[in-house]
Amino acid sequence: MVRLIEAVKHNATFLRAADGDAPSRRIDSGRSPFRRLALAVLLALAAVTTQAGIPEPDLVWYGKVLTTADNATVRLTSGTLAWRIEPVSGGPAMVFATQLTNLNGQFSFMLRVPCETPEPGQSASTNIVNLTAPASRYRRLTVMLDGQPLTLIGATNEIAPTFADRGRTERVDLRLGAPPVDADGDGLADAWEMQYFGNLNQNGAGDFDGDGVSNLREYRAGTNPTDPHSLFEVVEISKVPNGIAIQWSSQPERRYRVKRTDSLVTPAANYTVVKSQVAATPPLNVFIDTNTLGSAQFFYLIEIED
DSSP states (O other), rough: OHHHHHHHHHHHHHHHHHTTHHHHOOTTTTTTHHHHHHHHHHHHHHHTTTTOEEEEEEEEEEEEEEEEEETTTEOOOOEEEEEEEEEOOOOOOOEEEEEOOOOOTTBBEEEEEEEEOOOSSSOSSSEEEOOSSSSEEEEEEEEEEEEEEEESSSSSSSOOOOOGGGEEEOEEEESSSSOOOOOSSSOHHOOOOOOOHHSOOTTTTTTTTTTOOOHHHHHHTTOOOEEEEEEEEEEEEEETEEEEEEEEETTTTTTTEEEESSSSSGGGGGGGEEEEEOOTTTTTEEEEEEOOTTTOOOOOEEEEEO
C-alpha cells in the first residue's frame, strides 16, 4: 500500500513539473489528452491498491528430498517441486513451484510462500497466504516432484501462520515414494535394519558401532551404522543456554573450519568464518557458537582444512 501510494505521489509531482516546463503553451487541463491520460493512470493505480492487502515477508521452506536407491538413501537435486496449499476453511487452493538444486551441498530446495495481511473491506489477493488474528489454517500435505507424490518427514501437515511468523524459515524434508516400513516403530526402516544388522533387534537410540553417533542419526545421515569410521556429516545443530551447538562426525588428525550465514541463499564461499583450526575430537566434534545475537537464525557449514 505505502509503495503504491508513494508511486502515485511521484507521478503527480512529475506531471506538475512537466506542465511548468512550457509556460508559453497554456493547455486547458480539462481538454488535454495528456492530463486525461495521467488521470487514467492514477485511477488505475488506485484501483490496484484496493484489491490487495499489505505485503508481508515470505515464509521460507527448505530441506532435502530423499529417496531410496539400491538400499541407500539418496538426496535428489533435480526436478520440479510443486506444493499445494489449501485453506482449511475452504476456498481456492494455491500451488507454489520451485526447481530442485544442490543447495550448499546439503539441501535440495528452497521455496518462498508469499504472505499478506488482508485489509478490512478489501478483496484478498489470490495465490497468497493470509496472516490473520486468529490465525487461518492451511493444509500443506500435497507435494509433487515431476508429478510423483512426496511425503513430509517429521513436519506438520497443517500450518496456521501468525503475525509473529513473518519471514519465518522452516526446514521441511520430503521423501519420494511411500514411507519405508517400520514394523517395530523405532524410527529405523526395517529394510535398513536387515541390511546392516540382519535383524530388527536394534533401535534408534542404540550405537551399534560405538562411534558416538546413534543408529537413528546414522540412518538419517545415510552412514553405515556398523562402521565406526563414519562419513563427514553435520550430526546436529541445537540451541543451548550460551549459544548454538554444532555437532559433526570427525576423523583423527583433522582440523575443521566452522562457517555460518543468516541467509540460506548465501553462496557457500561467502559464509562468514566463525572459527578456524578446530582440532578433531573423534568420533564427534562439538563447537558452541556463543556470538549469536542479532539474528533469529543461522545456517552452518563445516569444512576440512588443508
